[in-house]
Amino acid sequence: MTDAVPVQSWKVTLPCTRAEAEALEGDIAAFAMMDKPPVLMTSEAEPDNENSWRLEAYFEGRPGPAAVKLLRTLVPSAGAVRPVVEQLPDEDWVTLSQQGLEPVTAGRFHVRNLPGDPEQPDYVNFLICASRAFGTGQHETTSGCLMMLDRMRRVGMRFRNVADIGTGTGLLAFAALRLWPRALATASDIDPVAVEISADNARANGVRLGAGAGQVALFTAAGADHPAIVGRAPYDLLIANILAGPLIELAPSLCALVEEGGTIVLAGLLKEQADAVLAAYRVQGMRLAERSDRGDWPTLRLRKRPRIGWKRPRRFNSAERGEAWGFGSI
Template structure:
């Protein structure tokens, strides 16, 4: 008998780096939101601005957190965002093995989107008259700060205000679970399914559900959480068809997943898409129109559109009833935004 092959060592996690540059208050305010050029990167940095001196209102600093050592091109792009620092050498430093996403997100301002108010710190007060969620800074993205997340919250809120009703909802690429939580609040008797390619995100979604009093499970008014690439999970497929499916990821996986996502939506059902840039909207829409979807509504927040699509009814032999068993519904390498 031959000896078993040794178990390969896991690849080390990417080291965290920070780049710091001085900037003016006006430049810092102009960076409020997400930078389109960085969004095209596989691992975009998290940008934070703060006052550099308490007695100088015009003196600010820009800190960019990178997963992995930043390239010269990334640093050059960062410098272009703060022209006042043209003659300043950026401070580039490797960080200790700490949770850099959490560190970079600490102290974020609460976000109000439609009826929802999202706090990132337990010490932040709730906002009266709103649905308050606590999504603390964590290793998963989706705290409500990103324009795409806020855009989805506003879209869901508007759909409820005009009387739309849903009973079976899926959130693909859920991140922190926030959008699934919002859908459960709006339609409390729905069956909710949420998935992410990253098992850490699924763990964090479960913790966030507990922190916000949201039940996990497979019944009405509960959220069922799964780790899956795209919709490649038997439970996600079995729980279909969905009358509402949300996917806030990136344009590439949105296009790649179009056939499998659309196959899981019932006739007349709704898909809400986000995570794409304005210049990517036509390509994404073309992929979904080819699957029998039509654009029902579009809203833009800066460079980030949110799309609401409706599935056209089909008749005869073309009518889909279940996801093709040969279609795995994967988008390897892609996770939540």
């Protein structure tokens, strides 16, 4: 794996009850709009005491008063307790916080986060170790995309040219290539570390890197702003598991990369953001073909409407940069 780079890590600790801890399982919508949401962990403070648990929130950078206030709303029982806010030694806090995650099964895919976890027979197994890139399968958006890809394959959909914009760990690109092994696959992320980690994950999972059929080509890019991403278009399947803001901003450039009749799978948005995201893509000639919600996180499958005559979409113009700085995958 890529060597970790130290970051400034802070931890906020609050007491909570077991019921409050269990309510925090999964991803918290309250933090979804933050550029760098905290990683939440709960544990028993006293064995067999349901009212003696703790909540630990790991932040990249010192949390402000608003973030701490929001955190307090998650554990009402600690209303009178002063939170413990402390800076941690320089270390790779994302990796540490993800160590020990349970394997995830989504559709035909089984995603392990630790080398010691056993593979599952009759599933497509991936090993995606905890790292500084997101997309280990734990987040509802990633598992929702895996399930959507699985359903598309089960109903007989076929693709020959796939792009995964904001790839994170590379998992969704790898999954698409396992489903359609003769396809070209392009994966990109704004974070060069994520691209390095994706390359490591590809080698660990026997996924070939390269520009040919059955291989994944990796690029560092903000959105679609890379000549190779443009040059490998048009795509018949494009996946973008990022956030609602960049999804809306990138709608023109992403849709221009997709051929008529092609498919876009979108994730990383909340339920209340779905209408705004859909509106941005409908303007670009997309229609909603399927929606699947996992908790507060929908996965959208869109299809590009064929057009004729003067309404026909023009080729992607590389001068229209199509970038969304500061955003990678979930």
